[in-house]
Amino acid sequence: MPPIPESLVSNAIPMKWPTSKFEGESPGIEVVIAQELLIWLDNENPTDYVSDYDNIIVDLMRTWDEEIPSLNFFKYDLAPVPNKDYSNRLKYFDEPMGIYSSTEWFQDVSLNALAIAQFSGDYVNRGTSNEYILLDFSTIIINQAFDDLAWDINKSGYQIGYFDLPSIILHELGHFLGLIHETSGQNAVMRATIDTSTKYRNLYPADQNAISYIYGPDFLTLTAERSGPIVSAIAQPKDIDDTESDEENTRVKGFIELLKDGTCNHYVDGKLVYSH
Numbered sequence: 670m671p672p673i674p675e676s677l678v679s680n681a682i683p684m685k686w687p688t689s690k691f692e693g694e695s696p697g698i699e700v701v702i703a704q705e706l707l708i709w710l711d712n713e714n715p716t717d718y719v720s721d722y723d724n725i726i727v728d729l730m731r732t733w734d735e736e737i738p739s740l741n742f743f744k745y746d747l748a749p750v751p752n753k754d755y756s757n758r759l760k761y762f763d764e765p766m767g768i769y770s771s772t773e774w775f776q777d778v779s780l781n782a783l784a785i786a787q788f789s790g791d792y793v794n795r796g797t798s799n800e801y802i803l804l805d806f807s808t809i810i811i812n813q814a815f816d817d818l819a820w821d822i823n824k825s826g827y828q829i830g831y832f833d834l835p836s837i838i839l840h841e842l843g844h845f846l847g848l849i850h851e852t853s854g855q856n857a858v859m860r861a862t863i864d865t866s867t868k869y870r871n872l873y874p875a876d877q878n879a880i881s882y883i884y885g886p887d888f889l890t891l892t893a894e895r896s897g898p899i900v901s902a903i904a905q906p907k908d909i910d911d912t913e914s915d916e917e918n919t920r921v922k923g924f925i926e927l928l929k930d931g932t933c934n935h936y937v938d939g940k941l942v943y944s945h
């Protein structure tokens with residue numbers, strides 16, 4: 670039996686999509702992408718952004734997808750769409766799911782967050798040691814209002830002093846699929862912070878272990894072996910939005926920040942539930 674990835678025992682409650690979403694006749698999640706982000710990705714030549722985003726974003730999606738050959742995480746017909754409301758994070762809980770950006774950012778999100786991943790889902794095995802969240806919604810929002818924002822959109826490398834947008838998107842795609850942060854200190858795309866000297870184009874062993882774990886056959890078995898107090902770290906009953914709650918109180922929604930440095934914050938229904 671493989672070891673439980675450190676990120677899942679020390680961080681927060683596991684999350685995953687139902688594997689049925691990634692199997693069958695038309696497997697994978699359809700993901701849209703904000704037109705503004707595409708133009709930004711190709712700011713030197715906005716007219717041919719389609720071919721460029723195809724190279725950049727699709728490669729990043731495939732990097733995760735190819736880790737689990739039996740599942741297809743994404744559909745690759747990324748439709749360009751207008752961005753949503755720039756200052757209201759909750760608007761981004763509307764379909765379609767995708768990779769968006771905000772030029773104004775959100776008052777209830779850290780100013781030094783480079784991006785957030787928002788999610789909603791249902792608790793499974795609530796209150797037991799093998800509790801987890803079964804996702805039904807995920808979306809990524811890039812902070813296009815970031816102070817001194819100067820993403821390096823170069824596919825082949827990064828520039829000193831610039832945050833590398835493909836690295837950020839690769840990290841956020843990990844959240845999109847349900848991964849939480851790697852806190853063991855190992856190298857990982859899923860570490861909670863990023864700096865301007867970071868360039869991710871491939872997964873580290875810690876990332877590979879984490880995605881294999883949540884979509885592998887040992888998921889429930891290993892989940893049950895985790896210790897009790899840790900699994901309830903992300904959300905207590907008070908953190909569940911009443912408007913989202915059903916009779917059994919299983920709904921959950923929240924977001925995870927990627928910060929340029931410092932503490933990583935996890936929020937559920939606008940309330941800080943976990944920092945590390």
Ligand SMILES: [Zn+2]
Pocket residue numbers: 840844850859860861925926927
């Ligand atoms: Zn993150």
